[in-house]
Amino acid sequence: MPRVTTHRLLSSLMNVSTATSAKCFALILPYFACGSRKVRRRYQLKASSDNVLTGSHYLDGNHAAAEGAIAAGCKFFAGYPITPSTEIAERVSRRFPLIGGIFIQMEDELASMGAILGASWGGVKSMSCTSGPGFSLMMENFGLGIMLETPCVLVNVQRGGPSTGLPTLPGQADMMQARWGSHGDYEVIALAPVSPQESFELAIHAFNLSEKYRMPILIMTDECVGHMTEKVVIPPPEEIELVERRYTDKPAGKAWPFELTDDLISPMLPVGKGYKFHITGLTHDERGYPIINAEAQEKNVRRLIDKVNKHVDEIIWIEEKDVEDADIVIMAYGISARVMQPAITKARKEGIKVGQIKMVTVWPFPEKRVRELADKVKALIMVEMNYGQVFLELDRCAAGKCRTYLAGHAGGTVHDPENIYNTIKEAAK
Helix, strand or coil: CCEEEECCCCHHHHHCCCCCCHHHHHHHCCCCCCCCCCCHHHCCEECCCCCCCCEEEEEEHHHHHHHHHHHCCEEEEEECCCCCCHHHHHHHHHHHHHHCCEEEECCCHHHHHHHHHHHHHCCCEEEEEECCHHHHHHHHHHHHHHHHCCCEEEEEEEEECCCCCEEEEECCCCHHHHHHCCCCCCCCCEECCCCHHHHHHHHHHHHHHHHHHCCEEEEEEEHHHHHCEEEEEECCHHHCEECCCCECCCCCCCCCCCCCCCCCCCCECCCCCCCCCCCCCCCECCCCCECCCHHHHHHHHHHHHHHHHCCHHHHCEEEEECCCCCCEEEEECCCHHHHCHHHHHHHHHCCCCEEEEEECEEECCCHHHHHHHHCCCCEEEEEECCCCCHHHHHHHHHCCCCEEEEEECCCCCCCCHHHHHHHHHHHHC
16 A cells, blocks of 8 residues: 555644635645654665754755755765755755765756766756756756666756746746656656755655665645745664665676666666676666567566566555545645645535545556546546646546545645645535
8 A cells, every 4th residue: 555644733733724825825734744654664775974964953945855855875976056945055055065975066967967967877866946947957967867867856946937937936847757757658756845854854755765766756846835844854874774776796898787686676886896787878788788679678668567566555645534435625736735734624514524645656647546536526626727637547547436626736835735725615516
């Protein structure tokens, strides 16, 4: 089963009426409790005490993401400044000289994505961050990272688009680009934090996923979460559990970079230790050499897809509240999962049985859970700052078994909770 966490929100939340300013409400709303998130059996090592700023801090979401990456052991960053993600790069540029990391401001986002792939193959944990048109520029080399099965993390602090759009205002309209932005068939893993605290925690989680499944991982945050400032508790390093890179235990000459294994995740080969191997974005065999035929394509791409799909129940992370007896279930991710709270509270006070699901993992989409709910509830609602991207997956998985509704808009500000409430009322008819 997917990881499903049922949480009780802080009791103070239940007494909050609809805010007059949705954005102000989003900035002060308590995020979901996160105490049960650790799954210790997955992890192997502890964080380094040299990297971790243990204690309580007042950080914005971008700085918190940077600290999470550092706590996870990231030692290489390449990026190009772009609003509203720049604070991540600025924080890393100040912190890396103190911990032996390497920061490079590249000439553009194409080069940035290529640089972090090269650094990862060089043996270090690597990351970049971007937003808006920068995300588009990274898509070609993101696909290369998928094909080369390269562990790394890319943070997209979403803003309003298309094109230059709204550089300083929020959006969530890159979600389908995150899923399908590079050409070809593949699967992705994308996470969406709702707070600075989650930005810290999910950065660590993203690096762990990247090492476990040997692939680039996306953190799809947004301008509101990136720029809101809240208390962030950074635990002692011994409480931060990490997945470290799995290298082959075979001697040089008897190991290949893309060997077929039972779990479909090949151990990597270390550089500088006598292993001679080849990697390419071309369709290749287990040695990494190009093989240009349909048989090799089927074998190559099928494994890229299956290594995620066969582990989807381990990867998917959703948090539920009041779902079991609900007639209506409302789903959201990122800042939208906070803004929907007053609408849900108001509806429940009026006797409408509304449950909620916060998607920590947006991709892979929790298809199995949505299909289960579609058999039980009257309606499913998706709240997102776009005109229906993740909603399309919700509607597909519901498959006509219940009504589906989108509470969406073009971005530039968060939702007015009253509009979400009106959608709930419509769904309850």
